[in-house]
Amino acid sequence: MKTTIVHDYLTQRGGAERVVLEMARAYSSDVVLTSVYDPERTYPQFSDMQVSTLPLNRVPLLRQDPRLALPFLSDSFSHHRITDADLVLVSSSGFAHQVTADAPKIVYCHNPPRWLHQTADYLKGSGPLVKLAIAMLRPHLTTLDRRGALSADGYIANSRNVANRIRRVYGIEAQVVHPPRGLEPFGPEEPVPGLDAGFLVTVGRARGYKRTDLLMSAVAGMPDQRLVVVGGRSDEPWPDNIVQLTNVSDAQLRWLYKNAAGLLACSWEDFGLTPVEAFGFGTPVGAIQEGGYLETCVDGLTGTWLDATTDDSLRASIRRLLSGTWDRAAIRRHGAQWSPAAFHRQLIGTVDDVLGHRSATKAA
CATH class of the missing domain: 3.40.50.2000 (Glycogen Phosphorylase B;)
Incomplete structure (x- = not known):
């Protein structure tokens, strides 16, 4: 055919x-x-x-x-x-x-x-x-x-x-x-210069509904954490703990998923591919309790829900994600359904x- x-x-x-x-x-x-x-x-x-x-x-x-x-x-x-x-x-x-x-x-x-x-x-x-x-x-x-x-x-x-x-x-x-999941976890990896493991990552183009600015604003007030923003760049000045990357290769994105302490997903998504990509690497996800994330994320298994009502509530929910003990093998098993x-x-x-x-x- x-x-x-x-x-x-x-x-x-x-x-x-x-x-x-x-x-x-x-x-x-x-x-x-x-x-x-x-x-x-x-x-x-x-x-x-x-x-x-x-x-x-x-x-x-x-x-x-x-x-x-x-x-x-x-x-x-x-x-x-x-x-x-x-x-x-x-x-x-x-x-x-x-x-x-x-x-x-x-x-x-x-x-x-x-x-x-x-x-x-x-x-x-x-x-x-x-x-x-x-x-x-x-x-x-x-x-x-x-x-x-x-x-x-x-x-x-x-x-x-x-x-x-x-x-x-x-x-x-x-x-x-x-x-x-658009990116398979098995493949070449390439470290991103200047980054050490343990950062937070969010992935998404620069569109208003992606609400990347909310995450950047919240993490900017958490000087002990670093947020890596992939795919969008803001013209506004941000502190050094906000790292903005464009033109990231698949090999670099694999490395970012694998070495992140967690993925943050705050956009109004119809489905939302980035959480299921992160699951393939066993990476926990903090996502808002809306849209397509309700169909893929399981609170307590794959990560935790984010409360994006205010900067303070968002920071508190990010802290919960970072303080959790996550079974990365269980997250990978959950993510296999999106192969x-x-x-x-x-x-x-x-x-x-x-x-x-x-x-x-x-x-x-």
């Missing part, structure tokens, strides 16, 4: 991009369609695949920041028809689900577009011009978004949390398949169910 994988854009190294790679492995496919593609800024494995792009890719500025293409992405995907596939498997939290296909189209949804359906969270920290632009575009883009969702033959959600949103936003019942092999089996089985239901409905 010839399978084409579709993704919103390939210009960053994030959890969704790791999922795309595993979707391709599950179906032995190397055919990927995306809007814009920057090989230098995403995972190098995509360079070994047949990545095709939409015409927007010809604009260098859009490859640098695909969000600038917001007014055009819906039309670009909906006007592109895939004619040479037996199955189209879409990875989307934005526009990719609007692609047109002759073959069955199944959407693996990381979240309905956050800027349309969780606007306040997405725009946290954005300037007035960005907020005005979203407000003006939102009615039209919401119509196109829903039309694209209803054109799919089936929806798969990355969590119960997202399945509930899909039901609320589109009226679609989605089956749930958790994504795999790539488990994801492949669950994804293929769920897609087969959707295709079988589709065939039965047509026959009826």
Whole structure:
């Protein structure tokens, strides 16, 4: 079965991009369609695949920041028809689900577009011009978004949390398949210069809903601790116990997970890959008791819940994490359910169910 994988854009190294790679492995496919593609800024494995792009890719500025293409992405995907596939498997939290296909189209949804359906969270920290632009575009883009969702033959959600949103936003019942941990614990490791084991780590891009600033503010007031922030950089001055890293390799990220005293996860996540990645290394996790973390973290087994109500409450809950005695082998066993092999089996089985239901409905 010839399978084409579709993704919103390939210009960053994030959890969704790791999922795309595993979707391709599950179906032995190397055919990927995306809007814009920057090989230098995403995972190098995509360079070994047949990545095709939409015409927007010809604009260098859009490859640098695909969000600038917001007014055009819906039309670009909906006007592109895939004619040479037996199955189209879409990875989307934005526009990719609007692609047109002759073959069955199944959407693996990381979240309905956050800027349309969780606007306040997405725009946290954005300037007035960005907020005005979203407000003006939102009615039209919401119509196109829903039309694209209803054109799919089936929806798969990355969590119960997202399945509930899909039901609320589109009226679609989605089956749930958790994504795999994107980073396997077995592989090359590379120490990060200037760091000794025992630090705290948080991983996430610089987006308002990631709430990295809350963690930085809390740990800045804990001079005996060091927080390593991976993936985002703030222009504000921070004390020396806040270390900000960008362009971290997988080998360095393995070393960070393995040598951290704990991972901190404070963002409003639909699923949240970083805790399950940390579990693979036996690293305890402090996470807020919200969103996808409720489906993966177990208080007292994998770590503890964070209370992000105030800086003081957050510091106190971080202290609880650091003072706990954690069974790292038990954490690793808990994390095994998010291995790539488990994801492949669950994804293929769920897609087969959707295709079988589709065939039965047509026959009826």
